[in-house]
Amino acid sequence: MNRHCNYLKKILFGACLLAACTGMRAQDPLIEPEEGRTLLERFTKGGKSISSSSMNLQFYTSAAARFNDGSLEEAAFKLNGVRLELLGDFGKDFSYHFRQSFNKYSNPHALDNLSSSVEVASVAWRMAPRFALTVGKQAIQLSGYEYWVDAIRVREFSDFNNYIECYQAGVNGAVSLSPTQTLNLQVVNNSAAKDDGAFLYGAPQDVGKVRVPVLSTLNWDGYFLNRALNMRYSVSWGELARKRDILYLTAGNVWEKGPVVAYVDFMYSREGIDTKGLVSELSASLPDGGVTAQHVSYFTTILNFDYRLHPSWNVYVKGAYETGSVYKENGPYEKGLYRRTWNVQLCGEYFPMKNSELRIFLHLLYKNYGLTGRARSLGAEGYSAQRVSLGLVYTIPVF
Numbered sequence: 001m002n003r004h005c006n007y008l009k010k011i012l013f014g015a016c017l018l019a020a021c022t023g024m025r026a027q028d029p030l031i032e033p034e035e036g037r038t039l040l041e042r043f044t045k046g047g048k049s050i051s052s053s054s055m056n057l058q059f060y061t062s063a064a065a066r067f068n069d070g071s072l073e074e075a076a077f078k079l080n081g082v083r084l085e086l087l088g089d090f091g092k093d094f095s096y097h098f099r100q101s102f103n104k105y106s107n108p109h110a111l112d113n114l115s116s117s118v119e120v121a122s123v124a125w126r127m128a129p130r131f132a133l134t135v136g137k138q139a140i141q142l143s144g145y146e147y148w149v150d151a152i153r154v155r156e157f158s159d160f161n162n163y164i165e166c167y168q169a170g171v172n173g174a175v176s177l178s179p180t181q182t183l184n185l186q187v188v189n190n191s192a193a194k195d196d197g198a199f200l201y202g203a204p205q206d207v208g209k210v211r212v213p214v215l216s217t218l219n220w221d222g223y224f225l226n227r228a229l230n231m232r233y234s235v236s237w238g239e240l241a242r243k244r245d246i247l248y249l250t251a252g253n254v255w256e257k258g259p260v261v262a263y264v265d266f267m268y269s270r271e272g273i274d275t276k277g278l279v280s281e282l283s284a285s286l287p288d289g290g291v292t293a294q295h296v297s298y299f300t301t302i303l304n305f306d307y308r309l310h311p312s313w314n315v316y317v318k319g320a321y322e323t324g325s326v327y328k329e330n331g332p333y334e335k336g337l338y339r340r341t342w343n344v345q346l347c348g349e350y351f352p353m354k355n356s357e358l359r360i361f362l363h364l365l366y367k368n369y370g371l372t373g374r375a376r377s378l379g380a381e382g383y384s385a386q387r388v389s390l391g392l393v394y395t396i397p398v399f
Helices: 002-024 039-043
Strands: 050-068 071-090 094-101 118-128 131-139 167-178 181-189 214-224 229-241 244-257 260-273 294-310 313-326 336-350 359-371 383-397
Antiparallel strands (some): 071 094, 118 131, 131 167, 214 229, 244 260, 313 336, 336 359, 359 383
């Protein structure tokens, strides 16, 4: 008995001594820095190393004058986008991708338990020569060039892409069908199905929540004609609530060869509850307040033509036509078309440095918000918006 007590005393004494030492060294790092060796190499005793890594800072600023129906509404300088990105690989078959935006507010109640300012936080594992697995927060595998291209290169998004929560936590499996064709199967969180705040005026009271809020996507990506033509098609499905689903059908067709980049995107969504809020916002003037719409559909067509006039000069013209409808009567919403919007953009870009992404641009935008009689009966009114922007975009390579 006494021997056991002695052992217990020794253990308690050792624990107290360890705690005291830890308290004395509270300001010291848990792992001492060691010059010339990475943390990964130390943990794996030199067995693994980072093969490559890069960091860049994406910077987009502009001075813009905004007009509403031809009348000046605002003129101001803005930091439109500031993002930090880390990419690299370690070992033979693993890579990582991290990107954080400094223009987004943190959402502590996010379904994925991560700040919404973190757009990408993923690790990819090439498990076989033709199969790769990506886990973590990533972009939903929707299609369309405007959706998929680096956002820092887009001066004005379509409404469809602007109102998608496109970064979600999940897993994606990519199968290489050939050197030019890839098939992706992805399952990610569907944050709109978990958070009432995802809907403009809250979730409808007559629908129940789902226990497994996920969005599943099947995506095909192919290159043809010596990789000049890229075709990317996707179908996505998930539940927003009980008996309230969401379906995405998206397609991107891109021609990129020589000085020309041209694309046509088609994007369609059929939503049991309005996740984008573009139809719901039309009811803001109702006597009892706005009502979240149900059974809505959106369709968007985007056309773009870029032409590189000179190594230092690029111009493009872009247009988008979009509709928003209700396919089944609910609450104050009749069945039928509610909104037609279209925009036209013209942009000139100057590249002052060779082999650099630094660009100075002048961008002109005209956008028309056209509403049907059904929308006007809810108290909404159509209008047009214009914007003139002079700005700078630069992806700064840190290392």
